[in-house]
Amino acid sequence: MNLQPAKRPQGRILLTARWLVGHRDGRHRLYENGEIVFEDGAVVFVGHRFPGEVARRIDYGEALIGPGFVDCDALSDLDTTILGFDNQPAWKKGRVWPRSYLEAGPYEMYSREELAFQKKHAFATLIRNGITTALPIASLFYRAWGETAEEFEDAAEAAAALGLRAYLGPAYRTGNQLVEADGTITTHYDEERGLAELDAAIDFARRHDGAAGGLIRAMFAPDRIETSTAELLRRTAAAARELDVPVRLHCCQSKIEYDLVLAQHGMSPPEWLKSLGFLDERCLLPHGTVVSGSRLVERPGRDLEIIRDAGAAIVHCPLVSGRHGGAIDHFARYRAMGLKIAMGTDTSPPDMVMNLQVGLILARTMAGSAAAVRCEDYYDAATIGGADALRRPDLGRLQPGARADIVVFDLDRPHSGQVIDPIQTMLLTGHGRDVSTVVIDGRFVMEERVIPGIDEAADNARAQKQFEGLMSRYPQRTLGHPPVSEIFSSSYPIERSEGSA
DSSP states (O other): OOOOOOOOOSSOEEEEOSEEEEEETTEEEEEETOEEEEETTEEEEEESSOOSOOSEEEEOOSEEEEEOEEEEEEEOSOOSGGGGSSSOOGGGTTSSEEHHHHHHOOOOSSOHHHHHHHHHHHHHHHHHTTEEEEEEEOOOTTSSSSOOHHHHHHHHHHHHHHTOEEEEOOEEOSEEEEEOTTSOEEEEEOHHHHHHHHHHHHHHHHHHTTBGGGTEEEOBEEOBGGGOOHHHHHHHHHHHHHHTOOEEOBBSOOHHHHHHHHHHHSSOHHHHHHHTTOOSTTEEEEBOOSOTTSTTOOSOOOHHHHHHHHTOEEEEOHHHHHHTTOOOSOHHHHHHTTOEEEEOOOSSSOOHHHHHHHHHHHHHHHHTOTTSOOHHHHHHIIIIIHHHHTTOTTSSSOSTTSBOOEEEEESOSGGGOOOSOHHHHHHHHOOGGGEEEEEETTEEEEBTTBOTTOOHHHHHHHHHHHHHHHHHTGGGGSTTOOOHHHHSOOSSOOOOOTTOO
């Protein structure tokens, strides 16, 4: 297995553009016609009129140079959540296993080769959207149970080859949601299997943390709180503390999850995690939308205060939450409480710019005020917020000594209109497609939207074919096993030409 990224360019590289987001005295600041210089993977200068010699100088013109985005819930497969966009409820549409599927024996719906392709394809897409640090997330709905260390060997190789900074670890679980014939949702447990998967994840972490010259780091990824037993969570927390690596657990993201945990343990999800000694500053908790005091929870409690006091971080994924009618209530309130807030995309496309735009709109709507949150608050969350949640002061900011993770965002695309301020313009009219160049750890991993060794058109075609193959197998794991046409609706009646599929 080759975990050696490409060699960095020799000598000092100077980048300049109309705008540069530098970092000084603990906060971002804008440098008009600023310069950034890096060498051997680290930033050595940010400001104006660098006094030293450089090996290469690149002027990006009417563009914004900024720190790479940190995505703490980054999609690493073909996104099945989009199939629920207009197809609800989830338990009727193959998003929860029916008992008949469990009893028939769940199986892997993708081969190792297909899984490896999906990760490489997803990692390239993250880079195209300016994401330089990623904590991958994938669906377990189409898996026999959890993810495997074997497939993450392939993921590590893909990340290293592309030059992506990634925190990797296979997702595991001791339980799985089931829907009974009458529509009741319960949980099936297989603790022995889940604990064996945890042992494999610990072994993977020991072998890979710090690989590829530090680009590959380890993480623990118990899948969801409602599919975890107490023993799994206790052992996960102990392993994370021993190895000092992040642990991500989806928590407080749905009413079904909240009610299941409450019914099984007599406590809310954060209360239960606190009782287990699980929560600390290593914990990342997507999505934080269903908590005490929110519109879906009548029970009083201190859920957010528990998360804050433990030093854990909420991973805010506004686009995927908003698609399904959810939102945190609200960004400004969470921030004022002192909660750590990182950002995640958790869907396709992994357009962080779109997530920031949707998040800003939802935050102002939930707060009832346009003054509640500003563009820079969300930009901070996507850069500094994620880096701080990972306890990485060398990421998410461009200052001397930080890693050279840099994104060039074009401001002169036809749709951009007039630039009033580069960050405000990004959150008004920008797209992930406006990212033109990406540097990670001092390596140019994308220039002029070209990633070496990647055929975007061919990969997109292959991804679509695999996705359609997965859709064709949905009836096997959908309640009542209806045909595909009943699971996935069409916006309008379809008229096909004679002989077409």
